[in-house]
Amino acid sequence: MSQPARRPAAVLFDRDGTLIHDIPYNGDPDRVAPVAGAREALDRLRGKGVPIGVVTNQSGVARGLIAPEALRAVNDRVEALLGPFDVWEICPHDDGDRCGCRKPAPGLVLRAARRLGVRPQDCVVVGDIGRDVEAARAAGARGILVPTPATLPEEVAAAPEVAPGLAAAIDLVLGGIQLTAEDEGRTTRAGG
Ligand SMILES: [Mg+2]
Numbered sequence: 297m298s299q300p301a302r303r304p305a306a307v308l309f310d311r312d313g314t315l316i317h318d319i320p321y322n323g324d325p326d327r328v329a330p331v332a333g334a335r336e337a338l339d340r341l342r343g344k345g346v347p348i349g350v351v352t353n354q355s356g357v358a359r360g361l362i363a364p365e366a367l368r369a370v371n372d373r374v375e376a377l378l379g380p381f382d383v384w385e386i387c388p389h390d391d392g393d394r395c396g397c398r399k400p401a402p403g404l405v406l407r408a409a410r411r412l413g414v415r416p417q418d419c420v421v422v423g424d425i426g427r428d429v430e431a432a433r434a435a436g437a438r439g440i441l442v443p444t445p446a447t448l449p450e451e452v453a454a455a456p457e458v459a460p461g462l463a464a465a466i467d468l469v470l471g472g473i474q475l476t477a478e479d480e481g482r483t484t485r486a487g488g
């Protein structure tokens with residue numbers, strides 16, 4: 297079933313394996329490396345005035361593998377490299393904590409939507425594993441999977457929408473947006 301293409305109220309990104317290369321339990325800002333095309337993808341949304349956020353599981357905090365200050369330093373580096381996000385929602389828990397925010401639970405998506413003042417069902421979640429699209433589904437949001445070589449084939453098969461990369465995911469997100477007269481003018485001038 298194809299999704300209705302309409303402007304999303306916000307786009308929420310998984311962090312590891314989606315915006316930056318996944319280094320398990322990384323607490324070192326110097327090892328933060330953006331995925332190719334991440335900055336451009338985010339800037340397209342910023343340019344359209346679409347709020348963007350990060351929704352990330354960081355169980356390394358609960359496991360004592362990442363200090364909260366190190367997590368903050370890594371996230372600061374993410375913003376330094378990829379630009380500012382309108383909202384960050386982080387789950388520091390592990391499976392045994394049975395919290396409501398660790399993806400595939402919907403808590404991070406619901407909290408991000410609430411902080412942005414938008415409805416979860418008007419949000420898009422972009423992530424690299426099944427947990428991300430399951431969290432989207434549980435929150436009533438639209439989920440788009442951008443697989444990496446580490447993504448399981450069954451997760452790809454189960455995803456409602458799959459994009460080969462972030463640029464393609466943003467194409468899906470923005471696909472139905474009509475250019476405004478102002479945009480058209482800019483395009484024409486740029487083209488001429
Ligand atoms: Mg991930």
Ligand SMILES: [Zn+2]
Nearest residue numbers: 387395397398
């Ligand atoms: Zn949690």
